[in-house]
Amino acid sequence: MVLKVYADRLSQPSRSVLLFCKVIGIDFEEIQVEVLKNQRFSPEYKAINPMSQVPAIVDGHLKLFESHAILIYLSCSFPGVANNWYPSDVSKRAKIHSVLDWHHSNLHRGSVGLILNTIMAPKGFPSSPQAAKEAEKILMKSLNKLETFWLKDGSFLVGSSKPSIADISLVCDIMQLQLLSDKDFDRILSPYKKVVEWIQDTISATAPHFHEVHGLLFKAQKRIRGQMATQTVSALSKI
Amino acid sequence: MVLKVYADRLSQPSRSVLLFCKVIGIDFEEIQVEVLKNQRFSPEYKAINPMSQVPAIVDGHLKLFESHAILIYLSCSFPGVANNWYPSDVSKRAKIHSVLDWHHSNLHRGSVGLILNTIMAPKGFPSSPQAAKEAEKILMKSLNKLETFWLKDGSFLVGSSKPSIADISLVCDIMQLQLLSDKDFDRILSPYKKVVEWIQDTISATAPHFHEVHGLLFKAQKRIRGQMATQTVSALSKI
Structure with missing residues (x-):
């Protein structure tokens, strides 16, 4: 199943995750959660991120929020990510x-x-x-x-x-x-x-x-x- | 050279690093930096942490601050730390x-x-x-x-x-x-x-x-x- 990224491009942490996915060439589906329309408070979105903030991802069984945690996860779990993005040292x-x-x-x-x-x-x-x-x-x-x-x-x-x-x-x-x-x-x-x-x-x-x-x-x-x-x-x- | 931990036990992130060092049995030297006496603003301490906050560590050539970053570093760089503290999965x-x-x-x-x-x-x-x-x-x-x-x-x-x-x-x-x-x-x-x-x-x-x-x-x-x-x-x- 393809990675799902729940994001609003007007939110800075959302952009960081979308940008990183594109830079490292991950195949993903972007799902818009409009902050100004309060879509982050919907029961559907709360089931993914109970903190009602963007971004969040769903990758198989894993639901994950907090953009730094997501960036680290993507660096470690997708193949071929260059070492400079999240050094192994x-x-x-x-x-x-x-x-x-x-x-x-x-x-x-x-x-x-x-x-x-x-x-x-x-x-x-x-x-x-x-x-x-x-x-x-x-x-x-x-x-x-x-x-x-x-x-x-x-x-x-x-x-x-x-x-x-x-x-x-x-x-x-x-x-x-x-x-x-x-x-x-x-x-x-x-x-x-x-x-x-x-x-x-x-x-x-x-x-x-x-x-x-x-x-x-x-x-x-x-x-x-x-x-x-x-x-x-x-x-x-x-x- | 032994790990140095700069800390004030009245600061909650300092205590987390000291506690973890003790729990996993790391040999370290504790150096007191008293927040209420403004010791964190001394030139000596600023050379270790220019943000003037506690805790910080010095491990060989590495100077590191931010307690979460320190906890992760200690989990990964000292041998024998049980997997539950910072899971490899x-x-x-x-x-x-x-x-x-x-x-x-x-x-x-x-x-x-x-x-x-x-x-x-x-x-x-x-x-x-x-x-x-x-x-x-x-x-x-x-x-x-x-x-x-x-x-x-x-x-x-x-x-x-x-x-x-x-x-x-x-x-x-x-x-x-x-x-x-x-x-x-x-x-x-x-x-x-x-x-x-x-x-x-x-x-x-x-x-x-x-x-x-x-x-x-x-x-x-x-x-x-x-x-x-x-x-x-x-x-x-x-x-």
């Missing part, structure tokens, strides 16, 4: 686990918190300006650690010359910031030259799949930025 | 990764947030009653998921009959709630019968090391609960 693998664990409470928490409390606030998510401010602080501190520590010894994370599942996971997360205004995106990212270069290197290393998997995000960006421009024009006309 | 291992990943943004976030914003507030940590309330909400939701999902199929997590590194990590985290008052501890834990039983099973499976590693926490509990009692008597005398 125990020390190199330990470093990959370390950055993936760090990701949870730092970069991911910052980026999700900022987007939920700004861009997604009108969609009915619980939000507050204070939470947005705190999330941005976590995000900036995380980007600084990426620049000064995680990327200090190589083109990719933890001193690697080739990308791993950690690069895919973290870059897909940062891409969510594309939903912010042009000005905010530049203000947040531009101080971090190595981070910006690493994003480009990861995009190149996973081409052409990266752009395909992020197509829906860029459509959403266009719509959101268009609404922002309309609101600005409307506000200016009242001056 | 790819699907069972995937489930261990899944619960460890879930832990970061759920149980750990809730328990740390609650303790920092209540008990630790007088120690100068940034805190707020609103943050304490939100953390307790995350904690209660997480305990419910432990009771109804993660512990539904066995005595230990993800349907196992023997403990894994995930049981050690999560139980050490829950133990931090011992710093609350007796009343609050009971209010939070007592609705979750399976969770309470699983904590006892994990303590038994790791005896006598569990109590030894948690000795300092129980000393802190005694001091904190003593102060609470004095404050109550003092407040009552003013009525």
Whole structure:
């Protein structure tokens, strides 16, 4: 039976799993679970992931959620996955686990918190300006650690010359910031030259799949930025 | 060269690593990094863990932080570790990764947030009653998921009959709630019968090391609960 991937391309961990499947050439069926339509709370989806989050996979009898766990599982259970994605060397693998664990409470928490409390606030998510401010602080501190520590010894994370599942996971997360205004995106990212270069290197290393998997995000960006421009024009006309 | 473990026994992830080392009989040197004395910000410790958090290990040339990454590394790189701690079967291992990943943004976030914003507030940590309330909400939701999902199929997590590194990590985290008052501890834990039983099973499976590693926490509990009692008597005398 073919691998089933339950995902929403507007969710950053969903994109990381879809992107990895495409990069390593796994045959899979993508099943859309639209977060904004609350499809993740349906009884059918809850039977696959009782936490009601995306992504999740079903592979034979195995139901699995949490994107890092899925990326590791795919690396280990499908044949022919190149060693750079999830190195077999125990020390190199330990470093990959370390950055993936760090990701949870730092970069991911910052980026999700900022987007939920700004861009997604009108969609009915619980939000507050204070939470947005705190999330941005976590995000900036995380980007600084990426620049000064995680990327200090190589083109990719933890001193690697080739990308791993950690690069895919973290870059897909940062891409969510594309939903912010042009000005905010530049203000947040531009101080971090190595981070910006690493994003480009990861995009190149996973081409052409990266752009395909992020197509829906860029459509959403266009719509959101268009609404922002309309609101600005409307506000200016009242001056 | 012997494994070095940098830890503070008042920190729950530190205890999980120390406990695991003792349970599997690894020869190691414990180096105390006292969080309340800000020793984690010293240049010497930052050279080991630039994130200034405990625990961290040094094993030969490898410097490693993030407790889950350390537990996995120890399971894989020291000989004779029984298979139940970190199963070699790819699907069972995937489930261990899944619960460890879930832990970061759920149980750990809730328990740390609650303790920092209540008990630790007088120690100068940034805190707020609103943050304490939100953390307790995350904690209660997480305990419910432990009771109804993660512990539904066995005595230990993800349907196992023997403990894994995930049981050690999560139980050490829950133990931090011992710093609350007796009343609050009971209010939070007592609705979750399976969770309470699983904590006892994990303590038994790791005896006598569990109590030894948690000795300092129980000393802190005694001091904190003593102060609470004095404050109550003092407040009552003013009525």
